[in-house]
Amino acid sequence: MDKLSVIGLGKLGACSAACFASKGFEVIGVDINKQFVDAINNDCAPVYEPRLQELINLSKGKLSATQDYERAIRETEITFLIVPTPSRHDGHFSDKFLKDVLKHLSDALKKINKKYHLFVITSTVSPGTTEENLIPLIEHHSEKKLNKDFGVCYNPEFIALGNVITDSLNPDMVLIGESNKFAGNKLEEIYKVVCENDPYIARMSIISAEITKISLNSYITMKVSFANTLANICEAISNANIDDITKALGADKRISPYYLKGGLSYGGPCFPRDNRAFAAFAQRYGVDAKLAKTTDEVNKFQINHLVDLVLKNIPNNESVISVLGLAYKPNTPVIEESPAIKLTEELLRKGLKIIVYDPLAMDNVRSHFGDTVLYASSVKDCFNNASLCIITTQADEFKDIDESCVINNSTTIIDCWRILHPEKFNDKVKYIALGKAIRLGEQ
Ligand SMILES: NC(=O)c1ccc[n+]([C@@H]2O[C@H](COP(=O)([O-])OP(=O)(O)OC[C@H]3O[C@@H](n4cnc5c(N)ncnc54)[C@H](O)[C@@H]3O)[C@@H](O)[C@H]2O)c1
Structure with missing residues (x-):
């Protein structure tokens, strides 16, 4: 060997x-x-x-x-x-x-x-x-x-x-x-x-392999952004269900089900920069990679879209918001280009107090935000201290959130990946899911 x-x-x-x-x-x-x-x-x-x-x-x-x-x-x-x-x-x-x-x-x-x-x-x-x-x-x-x-x-x-x-x-x-x-x-x-x-x-050849690598990631980001756009459309149409739609689309072999969920922006150390590198590479050879550039714009827009949704749903006189999930996805402590980090930064700029929690990324989050945010020690801690909670990753720990976590009299949950079961909550919970027009508990 x-x-x-x-x-x-x-x-x-x-x-x-x-x-x-x-x-x-x-x-x-x-x-x-x-x-x-x-x-x-x-x-x-x-x-x-x-x-x-x-x-x-x-x-x-x-x-x-x-x-x-x-x-x-x-x-x-x-x-x-x-x-x-x-x-x-x-x-x-x-x-x-x-x-x-x-x-x-x-x-x-x-x-x-x-x-x-x-x-x-x-x-x-x-x-x-x-x-x-x-x-x-x-x-x-x-x-x-x-x-x-x-x-x-x-x-x-x-x-x-x-x-x-x-x-x-x-x-x-x-x-x-x-x-x-x-x-x-x-x-x-x-x-x-x-x-x-x-x-x-x-x-x-070496050059073909170099092109293959960034093309693959650039293609995946395009797929994610397509699903996110579909999710935004579904939010405006009662009875449209993003998950039913993407499941059916993904069953077609020409599309495949992976990276086709609809929700929050893609992030992390690879996708955003590989997609931008694809556009830069194309430009070097005189080609305008419009798809890659638009994918990047759609991805940035998804954060603004979520910020708008949060601002529209802040309960009266409430200025503490909880962000659950700060890593760019579950099972990793990595926060590079994380949509939840960008969301938190944007909400801080709006003058809101934010309490954050992540199962694995707390050390990285602390180094990033210092004392500009509050730190929760558990999911329950988030729900105790904020009446608007945003779930940004599909971490297993978040999937178990149910009525027993909800202590405040009226709590709004924004579920970016539709991992919770709204039927488990009573009407003191206003449940909002990205990609769905369902508004349980809405007054
Ligand atoms: N992390 C991913 O998900 C991923 C996926 C696909 C490709 N990649 C690519 O793999 C490469 C590495 O990524 P990573 O995430 O492992 O990075 P990383 O930052 O986690 O690790 C890089 C390591 O290289 C070491 N290093 C830096 N300069 C060195 C030097 N001169 N000599 C010896 N060691 C040195 C650093 O100390 C560090 O331990 C990057 O090009 C990245 O784009 C990463």
């Missing part, structure tokens, strides 16, 4: 390293963050992600970490690069961290006498980056030749935070952009061991 190294032990890298190690590969992780390196060496997950700790426990003796890039070249055959590629102002991804890492690795490759090394770029990059910037940099610093002394693959992941391990072990598709067949074959062999299903392995 090839020995593998993974550079970047963050939200995605730690999970990839643990997946490889749990399938028997010897894996060396490299990170500039000493805490993450120490965590791995103490068999602890450096970041929160469901099942990550379980896989690290399964990988004892196979997974170690270091801050020394040279070990990755000296002791392993294949190196995965999973470091941040932050968005630039023009929408393209910065390849600054990838270049930093590749300089170190290429210097090591120059020094160390070995027959071949495979570099696998997993970070999301703007199309063109690998062949225009990264491969020339490796050749320059290592003084070695592509496809003779080293190979390069572009191999992004299509995982969802909160489900990274399961998605990585059971992907619909493994995308491999390859500098030549030998490089692609080597990488495919790894996935044959790691995947627990039998996914489609899509092999192609």
